[in-house]
Amino acid sequence: MEKKNYTVSIYTENNIGLLSRIAAIFLKRHINIESITASKSEVNEVMRFIIVVKVSEEQVKKIVGQIEKQIEVIRAYYHTDEELIFQETALYKVNSAEFVEDLTIQDFIKETNARIVTVTSKFFVIEKTGKRHEIDNLYDKLKPYGLMQFVRSGKIAVSKNEMPISSILEDFNTININS
Amino acid sequence: MEVKTASKEKIIKQAPTTVSGAEAVIKCLLEEGIDTIYGYPGGAIMPVYDELYKYQDKIHHVLTRHEQGATHAAQGYARVTGKVGVCIATSGPGATNLVTGIADAQIDSTPLVCITGQVGSHLLGSDAFQETDIVGISTPVTKWNYQVTKAEEIPEVLAKAFYIARSGRPGPVLIDITKDAQFATLDFTYKKCAGIRSYKPFPKVNLSEIERAAELINSAKKPMIVFGQGVILGGAEDLFQQVVEKAGIPAAWTILGLSALATDHPLNVGMVGMHGNYGPNVLTNECDVLIAIGMRFDDRVTGNLKHYAKQAKVIHFEIDPAEIDKNVKADVAVLGDVKETLQLLLGFLKPKHHDAWHQEFKDMYKIEYDKIINNELNGKKGKLGMAEVIDEINTTSKGDAIIVSDVGQHQMVACRYAKFNQTRSNVTSGGLGTMGFALPAAIGAKMGMPDRQVVAIIGDGGYQMTIQELGTIFQTKVPVKIVVLNNGFLGMVRQWQQLFFDKRYASTELINPDFVAIAKGYHIKAKKVTERNKLQEAIKEMMDSPEAYFLEVKVEQEENVFPMIPTGAAVSDIRLE
Numbered sequence: 181m182e183k184k185n186y187t188v189s190i191y192t193e194n195n196i197g198l199l200s201r202i203a204a205i206f207l208k209r210h211i212n213i214e215s216i217t218a219s220k221s222e223v224n225e226v227m228r229f230i231i232v233v234k235v236s237e238e239q240v241k242k243i244v245g246q247i248e249k250q251i252e253v254i255r256a257y258y259h260t261d262e263e264l265i266f267q268e269t270a271l272y273k274v275n276s277a278e279f280v281e282d283l284t285i286q287d288f289i290k291e292t293n294a295r296i297v298t299v300t301s302k303f304f305v306i307e308k309t310g311k312r313h314e315i316d317n318l319y320d321k322l323k324p325y326g327l328m329q330f331v332r333s334g335k336i337a338v339s340k341n342e343m344p345i346s347s348i349l350e351d352f353n354t355i356n357i358n359s
Numbered sequence: 360m361e362v363k364t365a366s367k368e369k370i371i372k373q374a375p376t377t378v379s380g381a382e383a384v385i386k387c388l389l390e391e392g393i394d395t396i397y398g399y400p401g402g403a404i405m406p407v408y409d410e411l412y413k414y415q416d417k418i419h420h421v422l423t424r425h426e427q428g429a430t431h432a433a434q435g436y437a438r439v440t441g442k443v444g445v446c447i448a449t450s451g452p453g454a455t456n457l458v459t460g461i462a463d464a465q466i467d468s469t470p471l472v473c474i475t476g477q478v479g480s481h482l483l484g485s486d487a488f489q490e491t492d493i494v495g496i497s498t499p500v501t502k503w504n505y506q507v508t509k510a511e512e513i514p515e516v517l518a519k520a521f522y523i524a525r526s527g528r529p530g531p532v533l534i535d536i537t538k539d540a541q542f543a544t545l546d547f548t549y550k551k552c553a554g555i556r557s558y559k560p561f562p563k564v565n566l567s568e569i570e571r572a573a574e575l576i577n578s579a580k581k582p583m584i585v586f587g588q589g590v591i592l593g594g595a596e597d598l599f600q601q602v603v604e605k606a607g608i609p610a611a612w613t614i615l616g617l618s619a620l621a622t623d624h625p626l627n628v629g630m631v632g633m634h635g636n637y638g639p640n641v642l643t644n645e646c647d648v649l650i651a652i653g654m655r656f657d658d659r660v661t662g663n664l665k666h667y668a669k670q671a672k673v674i675h676f677e678i679d680p681a682e683i684d685k686n687v688k689a690d691v692a693v694l695g696d697v698k699e700t701l702q703l704l705l706g707f708l709k710p711k712h713h714d715a716w717h718q719e720f721k722d723m724y725k726i727e728y729d730k731i732i733n734n735e736l737n738g739k740k741g742k743l744g745m746a747e748v749i750d751e752i753n754t755t756s757k758g759d760a761i762i763v764s765d766v767g768q769h770q771m772v773a774c775r776y777a778k779f780n781q782t783r784s785n786v787t788s789g790g791l792g793t794m795g796f797a798l799p800a801a802i803g804a805k806m807g808m809p810d811r812q813v814v815a816i817i818g819d820g821g822y823q824m825t826i827q828e829l830g831t832i833f834q835t836k837v838p839v840k841i842v843v844l845n846n847g848f849l850g851m852v853r854q855w856q857q858l859f860f861d862k863r864y865a866s867t868e869l870i871n872p873d874f875v876a877i878a879k880g881y882h883i884k885a886k887k888v889t890e891r892n893k894l895q896e897a898i899k900e901m902m903d904s905p906e907a908y909f910l911e912v913k914v915e916q917e918e919n920v921f922p923m924i925p926t927g928a929a930v931s932d933i934r935l936e
Contacts, residue, residue, distance in 0.1 A: 192557070193556075193557050196506075197494060197495075197498070197504075197505075197506075200495060200498055201498050204498055204499045208499060241684070242681070242684075245680060245681035245685070246681050248680070248681065249679065249680075249681050251502070251503045251523055251555065251557065251558045252557050253557060254556075254557045349556055352554075352555075352556040352557065352558075352559060
């Protein structure tokens, strides 16, 4: 089956050690994680992991099944890029001398809707939020000017369709009270 | 705690008592109804052991001779009783020695709560003496695990541990408790865990899936059931038998499903899998509807998946959603506890007979009987065979014994030939295939079911992996019966070497010690049988013994187990020789 990028979105309790348990699921299957982010979610005390992997749909379905088996996982989903609104953020540290001397850099920044975060006598820090190819595009433009440091975040995403975590949690509570 | 409406007596009962974390651990075990635990003391768990000393009239602690033995004993106890097995160990090597048993319990869905001591919380991460990250190590092989660093966490965490271990698809849980948390005090009150908001042990039953399953079953011409341990774990044996009988469907078992349906039941057609019976394996690839109940399509069951039951519509009854479509695509997936789903199914099933189809199983059994079974049971030539020993145990026990088998050829022979009238009678290491499992597991099984005869069937290889547990048997006087089928080889590997590696017996021959002398050294009654005409008497003597008994049977060295599905072959390509 064709492999492509899938974004796995996981809602969990905020507990120590869960990252390791989730990572172990990918490790056991020799699946490389392309990017990972973890943050609080829209629900109090509920964390959200967003993990990007390049696999077949059959693989990602099985992975989501295994992730959902974890006790502290509330629900996991997988999505294609078409089903998401997503962004990544990157920081570029550029030599100030190059920046000042060559005004084309300033044009790149304007053209790409990037933002200057910090300016010192030695370096500038530029931030760009967007799709992967947009971040790569700015990277390619800045690289010849002496890119001192570069870092890119994992993907952050919200789904176009609903992920009804609050109602799922209510269901859990009802089931558990009745059991 | 203020309880305004309760009686004075109630107030006293519910008032929290100040106890140490270690005492809280024991109190939690008592609240969960635990009376027997298996373990091995050490520095980081000493406060708990000190409390155990105080509670020894309420909790029987069994000192195994190795922590691995503790886990397997707890597994044996859990498998025959359906209760949660508990084991306990110290930090570092004590904890890591539990890992094999935990992994075994995870893959065979056995409910365990393992409690480990840990170095003081101020030392965590410092490579302190006997410190190891057991939570990290055990993560991939536990259903859940947790490190306790504060005494006040103990009641809630242990309540959660028992709930998780026993609910839904059961499994092992590990709780690691730092030494300072064991020493610190807390106000103890206990509330059993009734649910965890992120954990749904029983998936919601979808009635339309059950109706679809019933329609397929009712219209099937050649239906076949493969049942696994899920039937036993769900306590659905009676319902399962009703389903089988009402729908008149031949039913075959996986190695862990064995004993869910009486071996002699007319519709029980034998074992599927690598060394299963000829008929159910071949006919898996001829049935029109395959009904999998509480089993997970292990690769030892399916052989080559590309050729597994491709002609059949597959119905999968399963509690664990992650098992659906994992190995075999299901046409109908019936999620839920089998006790609930089979009950519902029963209402939709039409009474049927599939006599002609069932006859095909009988015809194939005849082929297997003539080629293999008859020779193995009635050959009476050459040295003793493993099947003869199992058959003799059947005769003496009348099918009422619990058989605990280790891993290897003898396991396959025991599972092929042992007769069972009662459920929870077959205890073996299925998924992990852990050599060394049987001797300690038999200890736990006998302690869990003291009124039943427990016979461990072990090879000479696996026996020596946990032979030290003879010490536990001696000390506890647990009257288990131990049969070692000694062929002087790691028999299963040797068989593969013979068939697939040109008889190059690389490191599979065993030069064995005097097993009888060793057993006697532990003051266990012991005998060795080498001749056929002494077997019956020896087994009767062993089974009649009120004490533990060790019987070594010298069997044919190069006996092979057939039928056999070679690796990579289809189930229907099973070999009879």
